[in-house]
Amino acid sequence: MGASPISIIQQHRRVKPYVSQNKEILKDSFGRKHSYLRISLTERCNLRCSYCMPLEGVTLLPKSHLMNAEEVFQIAKIFVNEGVDKIRLTGGEPLVRKDFPEILRKLSSLPAKLTMTTNGVTVDRHFDLLKECGMQTINLSLDTLQKERFKEITFRDQFDKVHENMFKLLELGFKVKINVVLMKGVNDDEIIDFIEFTKNYPFVVRFIEFMPFEGNKWKRDQTVSLNEILERLNSFYPKNDILRIPDAPNDTAKNYKIKGYSGEFGIISTVTNPFCDSCNRIRLTANGQLKNCLFSQSESDLLTPFRNGEEILPIIQKAVGKKFAMRGGLSKPDDFNNPEMHHNRSMIRIGG
Numbered sequence: 586m587g588a589s590p591i592s593i594i595q596q597h598r599r600v601k602p603y604v605s606q607n608k609e610i611l612k613d614s615f616g617r618k619h620s621y622l623r624i625s626l627t628e629r630c631n632l633r634c635s636y637c638m639p640l641e642g643v644t645l646l647p648k649s650h651l652m653n654a655e656e657v658f659q660i661a662k663i664f665v666n667e668g669v670d671k672i673r674l675t676g677g678e679p680l681v682r683k684d685f686p687e688i689l690r691k692l693s694s695l696p697a698k699l700t701m702t703t704n705g706v707t708v709d710r711h712f713d714l715l716k717e718c719g720m721q722t723i724n725l726s727l728d729t730l731q732k733e734r735f736k737e738i739t740f741r742d743q744f745d746k747v748h749e750n751m752f753k754l755l756e757l758g759f760k761v762k763i764n765v766v767l768m769k770g771v772n773d774d775e776i777i778d779f780i781e782f783t784k785n786y787p788f789v790v791r792f793i794e795f796m797p798f799e800g801n802k803w804k805r806d807q808t809v810s811l812n813e814i815l816e817r818l819n820s821f822y823p824k825n826d827i828l829r830i831p832d833a834p835n836d837t838a839k840n841y842k843i844k845g846y847s848g849e850f851g852i853i854s855t856v857t858n859p860f861c862d863s864c865n866r867i868r869l870t871a872n873g874q875l876k877n878c879l880f881s882q883s884e885s886d887l888l889t890p891f892r893n894g895e896e897i898l899p900i901i902q903k904a905v906g907k908k909f910a911m912r913g914g915l916s917k918p919d920d921f922n923n924p925e926m927h928h929n930r931s932m933i934r935i936g937g
Contacts, residue, residue, distance in 0.1 A: 610667045610898055613877075613908040617864055621835070622669045622697075624657060625871045626688065627677040632704050633740040634728070636766055636795060651871045652888060654684045658691035660869065660887060663897065665695045673724075674701040677871070681707075686714050693718035702726065702764065704739075705747040705754075712757055722760040724791075725751055729772050730782065738771070755786065762789040767809040769795075776814060777821050783848025790850040791838055794857065811839065811854040835865040855879075861911040875901060877908040 611619040628645055652660065661672060672692060679685060680703055692699055701715075702724040708715075715723070727747060729735050735744035754761050763782075767773050779790045794808050818827055818841075826844040837860050838851030853860075868876040873888025885904040887897045 610902045611664070611669070611867070611905055613905050615908075615910055617908075618668065619865050619867045619905060620669050621671045621673070621866045622661065622664050623673045623675055623866060623868045624661060625675050625677065625869065626657070626679040626682050626685065627651070627871050629681050630676060630678040630704070631681055631706055631741065632678070632743065634726075634738055634766075636768065646872055652869075652873050654687045654691060656873070656888065656891065657688050658695075660873070660891060660897070661692055661697075662695060664867075664901075665697050667898070667901075669697060671698045671700070674699070676702075678704050678706070680711060685711070689714060689718045689720075700724065704743075705750045706741075706743050709750050709753060712753070715759070716757070720759075722762065723754055724762045724764050725754070726764045726766075727751070728766050728768075730775060730778050734772065751788075752786075755788070760787075760789070762791055764791050764793055766793045766795055767814075769807045769809050771807075773809045776809075776817050780818070780843060780846075780850055783843070783850060784846045786847055788848040790848065791853055792850065793853045794855050808856050810857040811852050812857075814852055835863045836860070867905065875904050877904050881909075883907075 609618070613619070661669075665672075672695075674689070674692075679701060682688070689699070699718060699720050700722045701720065703726070705725045705727070708723070708725075725747070727735075728738050732744040735747075736742050751761060751763070763779070765772070765775075765779055767776070776792065779792075782788060783790055792809070792814060794810070815827075822843060828842050828844055830840045830842055830849060832838065832840050836851075837855075838853045840849060840851040842849035864878075866879075868879065869887070870876065870884070873886065873891065874884035875887050876884050885900050887900060890900065891897050
């Protein structure tokens with residue numbers, strides 16, 4: 586029989602900590618410092634969005650192959666000790682993990698800002714917990730404001746619940762960012778509808794370009810670019826009413842608002858207008874693999890050596906140092922058209 590999770594953790598704690606010589610473990614060869622860790626907690630989800638999960642589903646890893654709550658905490662702690670000051674919990678749907686409260690409480694003890702991406706279906710079960718742990722911003726994935734279309738996209742009839750929870754989050758004082766994956770011919774006719782949604786409510790809508798991942802049958806002509814979105818805005822709103830607002834440091838979005846509106850919106854143009862120069866993000870999958878870029882076709886196993894009581898900082902440093910200048914080596918938008926470049930996990934198995 587293998588060692589229990591508790592004995593593994595105890596074994597890890599007996600190892601003499603690895604001390605970096607240059608104190609810049611999370612700095613890559615292009616001088617980018619990585620202070621933002623995205624941790625996927627699960628490959629499971631209670632929705633079935635086809636751009637995220639292949640229609641035939643994915644083969645789920647056994648529970649023993651995934652990080653347990655203590656491992657999530659201990660590995661995250663290593664990153665925080667090296668300069669990570671923001672952690673986002675993703676999935677799958679992070680709230681489907683039964684030990685989510687334990688994970689969140691553990692992580693809230695670290696000196697890092699906590700946030701989360703959720704589909705909002707069950708977030709109402711955790712309002713008190715999120716407040717208790719100091720979470721202030723929630724990213725909520727919602728690709729349509731139409732009930733029937735929601736069912737077509739997600740293969741689930743949960744629009745009313747998500748819509749209700751979205752407003753409850755606002756009422757409770759959370760900053761709510763609505764993530765909208767735009768797909769031409771699917772929901773791009775709702776761009777103005779989403780922006781009008783910010784007229785009376787302080788939501789932050791974020792339009793995200795449809796990106797290629799294993800099994801999502803991506804096609805370049807389904808991508809709605811930054812320029813296309815701006816063209817639609819210019820045909821609907823007076824030019825002087827479309828206000829460009831400052832982007833936060835390392836922001837992935839170009840940010841705007843309509844004059845006089847309560848909320849704002851951003852455009853994340855990963856394919857057509859990338860933001861790699863200032864990237865500060867690294868990803869940890871649910872099974873403990875480090876991805877230095879969303880589009881990286883290589884991964885570095887942290888969980889196995891961690892369970893073996895080995896130091897993982899040298900592995901982290903090597904992985905970060907190998908990061909490409911742009912999109913995992915995809916330097917031009919046309920590179921996405923090469924099927925050989927799509928050898929990556931499905932989005933649900935990477936973490937949103």
